[in-house]
Amino acid sequence: MSRRDGAGVAETATAIQPALRPRSVRSAVGASVAPALRPAMAEAPAEPVEAMALSGLGALFDPASGAGNPPLAALVDVWGVLTDGARAFVPAIEALKVLRARGVPVALVSNTSRRGGELARLLEGQGLASDLHDAVITGGGLAFGHLSAEVARRRAGGGDDLRCLIVGTQPGGDWARDAGLRCVASVDEADLLLGFGVLGEGDPRPGAPPPAPDIAVRRLLRTAARSGLPLILTNADTSVRIAGALHLGIGALAPLYQSLGGTVRIYGKPGADMFAAALDAVGVADPGRVVMIGDTLATDIAGARAAGIVTVLVTGAGSHADELHVGAGGTFCAEALARLARRARVMPHHVMEAMQW
Template identity: 30%
Template structure:
């Protein structure tokens, strides 16, 4: 059964590295959480290392710039590894062809144009209309403030009939932007699979992003890693798949499931909720602190 803790420092000495989620753990899409920032700073001050492991569908340099705008200090982390990094690598390798229908917003432009050094000599990726595409690259909905996945059913049915494969740059299904819940690329990828199409995933809970994080930090098999996140199907399931201990942030996506006090989840409600999802993270906490 998961152990509810009050602060990260209760268990920090047991770990060398944190794989920490961003949205719902370190910020809410609008502002950083000061207590979470302080917890990561303290962990690093004690000699630990922090990888911000995020399903953001953009390369890590754009994630870093967003954190800078939110006022997250650079001494809170050592490296950023994004779903966008892993998915971009697959795209330039030709995983869904070189002529793609891109479901993306202007903020995702760097995913297509900021070409990693190792792919500079590769044939270009060209964005084309759906009826000319060899595959699909999905970074998110065109307008996640107003659209829902059902708005894409017709176009995705057409794509399925053409046998196109969808590369999903963000396996998250939903995320909270302040008080508003938004659909992510994972919701479209799931719908496409429900329609009989094929989707490829590169963020949490799938192995490529964890492999990339280990390589970025030069970790060996002896590193003691704690995964932190609020996504039960991404952060927590991914940690379980990698054989990592996990710290579940109950005050994130599922904040309304564990009683009226977000900072102090009710143990009985939490145990029942986790059992229904067949997950058993080593630790849980209301909010990262």
């Protein structure tokens, strides 16, 4: 299978439509940017069913295990599943090696603002070789392809530059300028807000409360909403744990901006575009024969279940580790998962402490 990254599959996202009145760049983007994605978990049953515990992926992929038809492909989240943000987990690397040896297509599916190729290079530096996956699909890659296409369309029609005010920090290079956008320093100059990555410093305390936008960010969003600027978020995560510290994800700005009357477009899980691109990348038409391995109920599990994909929640690292491993000696607690699943209105098909074979 040929390698593709997030930019390569971005064409599966709905293209930004031309403005009804081309005189205004701001109205062109604002009219075409969709409202924030409603959580896919709304489609899940109100009373989640029980998840089946797995010791490793072998229980799914080995026909002798009696688990039924093994998956034909695997979609794998990155942070909390393959890496802690600083180094790749050795058991996860070994599991990928087994999947590759069996000829199972593997796509990494991440909400990162990085493009697919940039994420692949980052992971290679952490010990995850590029030959362990066929494709890398990212929220940033889909957003990059979408905005690049809009810039090209405008230029072909003789339109003005598309001007963005960046919120957050661009990871892995000058993403906005590579897309052809002109970066500006104030709301008055901008046609859109473009959100990247994480905001502020991470909190390393165990059980740290979810971080929240600070006063300066709230003031900026209030001003932008009054000016009618759309907010485009290249990462849907509301928080992310990197090297043990909990950071505020740019996705947390979506409900705040909407509450201020602003329009939001989010790229990434649990959005349907993300999973459609991932299924296309692994070349499997039947989502029921694909497994998604992730660490977050609201994005990985909810989005995959809405797409009809089999799900495995990794519990020992990542988003829910502190909530789920509250048994004696830090062991997994099924009752804690039941409580969390009721709040999220989605239950994974399977749980596994760490990605391993």
